[in-house]
Amino acid sequence: MARLKLQRFRASEPPDDVQARYIRVYKGRDLHDHPGTLPPISAETLFGVSAPLVLDLGCGRGEFLVEQAGANPDRYFVGVEWHIKSVWDAANRAHAAKLDNVRIVRADLRLALPIVPDGAAAEMLLLFPPPKLAPGERKDDLLNEAMLHQMHRVLLPGGLLHFVTDHAAYFAAKRALIEAGGLFAVQGESSAFEGGLTRFQRIWEAMGIASQRLECRRL
Numbered sequence: 001m002a003r004l005k006l007q008r009f010r011a012s013e014p015p016d017d018v019q020a021r022y023i024r025v026y027k028g029r030d031l032h033d034h035p036g037t038l039p040p041i042s043a044e045t046l047f048g049v050s051a052p053l054v055l056d057l058g059c060g061r062g063e064f065l066v067e068q069a070g071a072n073p074d075r076y077f078v079g080v081e082w083h084i085k086s087v088w089d090a091a092n093r094a095h096a097a098k099l100d101n102v103r104i105v106r107a108d109l110r111l112a113l114p115i116v117p118d119g120a121a122a123e124m125l126l127l128f129p130p131p132k133l134a135p136g137e138r139k140d141d142l143l144n145e146a147m148l149h150q151m152h153r154v155l156l157p158g159g160l161l162h163f164v165t166d167h168a169a170y171f172a173a174k175r176a177l178i179e180a181g182g183l184f185a186v187q188g189e190s191s192a193f194e195g196g197l198t199r200f201q202r203i204w205e206a207m208g209i210a211s212q213r214l215e216c217r218r219l
């Protein structure tokens with residue numbers, strides 16, 4: 001089945017004060033050319049506290065991120081997303097919910113993870129990443145070996161990686177990669193209709209496609 005392209009939607013650019021509060025932009029060129037000169041992506045720089053983060057990698061329009069942040073006011077949530085209108089939408093949503101425990105980092109995840117300090121996150125969400133499986137797409141895959149090493153470095157020992165996809169072949173390939181890597185232990189696996197927790201999950205579930213979920217503990 002052809003993949004859905006759902007990035008055409010109306011989103012209003014947040015006012016300057018909302019952008020200043022919620023959005024941090026890391027340009028690809030800066031991340032690539034001089035990552036060491038940029039502020040690290042950490043609870044200290046984003047929230048002014050010392051605390052473990054929850055990272056939503058490819059947070060899209062931020063519905064799940066904002067809902068989780070509202071339900072867990074004592075935790076610190078960071079969505080990473082490169083699509084500008086999704087970033088705006090997520091920031092508007094966080095502002096409407098009057099939350100101060102959410103930030104949206106606009107960046108290419110593959111370049112942004114290396115500037116997250118070791119052990120900065122207690123949890124990571126990778127929810128419906130684009131399923132890149134062709135050999136020529138390996139560098140674009142958000143769950144390739146290099147990304148898994150970064151996730152392992154960034155998570156605290158015992159921290160959790162939640163991976164969810166609608167795509168059976170992608171799930172099987174990534175499960176095998178995770179199990180072979182020795183960096184994570186699979187501690188939960190399911191295939192289920194979960195009630196549309198994220199925007200993409202709602203779309204796939206409406207089409208009769210269940211989500212495949214893997215919960216992995218960082219070793």
Ligand SMILES: C[S@@+](CC[C@H](N)C(=O)[O-])C[C@H]1O[C@@H](n2cnc3c(N)ncnc32)[C@H](O)[C@@H]1O
Binds near residue numbers: 198
């Ligand atoms: C299929 S959507 C899933 C969105 C959300 N997690 C959900 O479940 O509704 C995948 C998201 O990942 C983002 N994305 C893909 N590659 C990315 C990258 N290299 N850096 C940052 N975001 C990326 C896309 O822009 C898109 O918003």
